[in-house]
Amino acid sequence: MLIQNDENIGLWTTDLDGNVRIGYRQTLEGGHEILAVQKDGLTPVYTCRIEETCRPIRFHKDGQRVYLISNRDGNLIQLKLLNLESQQSQVVEVDPENQVDFGDAVFSEATDELIATFYVGDRIRIYPQNDKIAADLAFLKQQLPDVDIVLQSLTLDDRFGLVGTRSDVNPGSTYLFDRSTQTLEKLYDDRPELPREHLATMQPIRYTARDGLEIPAYLTLPQGVDPVNLPVIVMPHGGPWARDMWGYNPFTQFLANRGYAVLQPNFRGSTGYGKAFLNAGNNEWGTGAMQHDLTDGVQYLIDAGIADPERVGIFGVSYGGYATLAGLAFTPDIYAAGASMVGPSNLITLLKSIPPYWESIKAKFALRLGDPDDPSDRTRLEAQSPLFSADQIQAPLMVVHGAKDPRVKQAESDQIVAALRDLGRPVEYLIAPDEGHGFRKEINSLAMTAGLEKFLAEHLGGRYQAEMSSDVQAQLEKLTVDIETVTVNESSEPEIVELDPAIYNRYLGTYQLLPNMQIAIRVEEQQLLAQATGQEAFTLYPVSETKFVAQVADITIQFNLSADETVKGLTLYQGDQELIASKVK
Template identity: 45%
Template sequence: MKKNYMNKLSLSIFLFLILVSNIKAQNMTEETATPILDRELFFGNPEISGGQLSPDGKWISFMKEYEGIMNIWVKKFDEPFEEARPLTNSKRPMQGYFWSFDGKYILYVKDENGDENVNIFAVDPMATAEINEVPVSRNLTPLKEITARINLVSKKNPDLMMVLLNDRDKAWFDLYQLKISTGELTKIYENNDRVTGFDFDWDEKLRILSKTDEKGSTVTYKIEGEKLAPIYETSVSEQAYVTGWTPDNKKAYFVSNKGDLNLSTLLLMDLETLKITKIESDPKNKVDFGGLSTSDLTRKIISTSYTDDKTTYYWQDKSWESSYKFLQSKFPGRELSFQSSTNDEKKLLVAIYGDKYAAEVYYFNVETKELLLQYVPRPALKNVEQYLAPMTSVSYKSSDGLEIPGYLTIPVGSDGKNLPVIILVHGGPKGPRDNWGYDSQVQFLANRGYAVLQPNFRASGGYGKKFLNAGDLQWGKLMQDDITWGVKYLISEGIANKDKVAIMGGSYGGYATLAGLAFTPELYACGVDIVGPSNIFTLLESIPAYWEAGRAFFYAMVGDPKTVEGKKRIEEASPLFSSDKIIKPLLIIQGANDPRVKQAESDQIVVALRDKRKQVSYLLADDEGHGFRKPVNNMAMYAETEKFLAEILGGRYQQEMPENVAIRLGEITVDISKVTYEPKNK
């Protein structure tokens, strides 16, 4: 009996220990499980961003929220950031800013509600303003419905810039000299002959013009007094551009992939003899020439760079190389980039970043090696870095055996098996590519429990001319296969749950989403199309006038609508004409002012799917263009996106949202029963 009692006691203790162990394990799981991170960490305004040193290093400018929008602020370098003054009160996020070479002005560009009608503005960084006000900014190009482009910012005369304006002819840009202090514009070159490039040497003398004909061929000319002499020519399937000059201005650095060159290569052309010398191409023979960095002080090359999975630098300036290696030693496992420099190149702002790290920006003194943290753009994200996921390089074969590179991100805490997956397709399509590093979209989706594949499909840039041109006339065909075979790769590796794969992307990525649902209707569980074209005919009819020089380039990609064969290709590749095959839920997101992929592209597919009783939802922002830039719109868009994905794929989503985001989501959510589309040519 005693023995029986002891056995029962032992069993009770054993069961109790199991219970305690299970409770502890459960508590540990709850404590260590990846939390749902607030979407504002990814898509809200950063606290500070875009820092730049003044030319003399005595001041620092940066972007910070002012009335809900990122605006330009300035402070003395040795002052705390809390003492900074706002310089602008733009209601629209800016597209960039910089200091004039003498530090008298800060210049910036912006459009109206995403219409890409860009003007150039100037503000005095030393100007004062009334309390709760900002200094007055001057519009230096006060013209309506134009797109101003900055060609050159003078160092010889810091009050001057060379700008391009399409005020006379919407399709072509004339060259103007712009006096910053007065806004005076002086026409330098009236472009009546399809000029697409103006290149100035170190002494700011106009030396080279490029012209592109109706077939897409580009001829480069050197300027000899009043005459132009041809020196180089490329076809529509080749590329060449000037990227710098030797210190004496006698020779120009060209980057070209002409003729037998597959990987773009750095060349040197003697403009007197026209002799061309190869300087270098990728030492690993894998990718295109990336970039040439030169010193404004010595006019000599600092470094060249190439981007494969990551970027590699080859240094020619020992001082810059020493600084780079010193900084690398301070931040092992991170990438770094020189973000800003004083005129004497002795003081720098350096950005430190990585795939699963919140960026940091440091001040670095080249001479003393002093290193001071200036700011962390997203400090709240910094506090949860342990929940950010690593991005890994992958590759797989497409339907025709072509090797497709890309990046794969697996959620933190996952074993990487049988996961719901988002195929995230980049825009372009010809030329752009996805790169390694922190990506807010990717981290947001991974945090919600999805594996994310970013395929650099054929036509993506950086992998050589053959890879780039392999996408020509392959919209919806081999280019789409590159994405489809990415899904098959993930399924074969056991990473993807074949029933829980979604496709998502913006611009061409939006097109690929529509094409994926229309041409491979069983492959995806759903799709999110962000400003994607549905009808290539209407896309080509509505491109901005100032893209006229690239029309042959577009036709080479998708087909010429003026030919029978071209029409056939375009109709086959346009998802709109296969909308009856779409059987999975679709979320469409569009900016009403988009000049590239107009609202009609989304309206058409919404109407077609609605009338066929398909499941389609539609967000339309009246104050956005080609993609959303205002934080409240971004937050609303991603709130709806994550809910949409969670309901279909079973991922997690953040249910709550700030009141202003909820209101905005209601405002941009379209009642699809009221969407109409009237074709121009019935």
């Protein structure tokens, strides 16, 4: 064993000799810290707050410094070198165009020197750090035009390299590059069966939001059709703390093939464009500027003559599903149809469902979306929740969910479907009982796509292939829900019982919930408390002698007894999650 993890470390970094030298973990406040491994323990050498980014990448060849990425001292994420002894850092590089965050670094296997950096702007930009790499890149760009190039890895002597390429009409190809002879050998294509000649090109565009902020986006137009008065699908990405990039996207290509122009905005709150752009999305869901950025993108296409204002739809997954619901609820005059996949409809129940072992996610949501236990935040969250404005939704809606989704519970879709049904509004519903946060099984994906294709064709007028294989047809029928059967379970508070506080003593101790998480049970002021590793304690209220509930995050804890009535462990329930923990002390 190289090192024992007793300090909740999420990432270890070795030096170039294989010695474990750096630990990296999340702080109780939601930030991160880099710690040096020393004989007497771990010493913090670099920290960043929850709204900042910092992470070690690789040791410098001198063994005393470590490369890291950080935006602690600036807007954009930079590449830095941190001296472990002095704890001082210096900037190695920041985007030469001052537009986007640092992307990644490539190091020589022979000399351990930094040889290239790259950034993801409208497309990938690579910056060589020496003349040899500059010559290599010039050769590769000449041989591989119209694609983004990625230097994937090098042999130990740096002679051979794996080079990856990708584009909007190519999911990817991989080549073996002989740097000494300047020759390329194609090894394989990803998805070689795709008819690349029928795929549509993706254009990076910019448009100005109503408050003057420039919004980067991608526009894909259908082949063989004049870009005038087209049906349009706005496709906001999930996350929302993520971004879309130039390259092959199966949903984009499918929709373009069916005749739709596809707009993918990197709305404010997206990552990759600096801290200010990311923070501009804080608390701006639904009725705020994040959604306005989508609306302004539609107006840009209308003003350009590309979009038919009567045939604009919106489709998204996760946050994109939420943005779909918000678009239909808060801007009902904009969209003629919408499709939401695993999208939350009620931000309060979404936040309340975050389990205690996702404390880092909970802290991020509290910063960037709000705290449902704060009265002022709760009022805003209700106003930003499409469920509470369901009566404003007029356009037809298709809802898709996986019954095993641990992030966005099925109830988020159930409640919006039931609300629209009761209002007499057109709504369709697909549920896959064997899927989670997004579909992974091919038959489910094919069935869902077939259903989506038909739905959009009916309401926006795109092309539609009615014929499908019998197994896809059967699966689509299996996934389709009769909306009259949808029920919403109204949560009721369990009845709290009175127990002799002396009973609590039998439960005291530490329980191993996950490999890096324990739950400590203790008594304070005659109340039973539970506290997970690195988190705040919460009170447990008895509903029986062995079963307790918490008023945070809908948690239930059942203490498990052996035949001799001694406590051997506990089971933590939250939503459809069930975690069993053994008592360790």
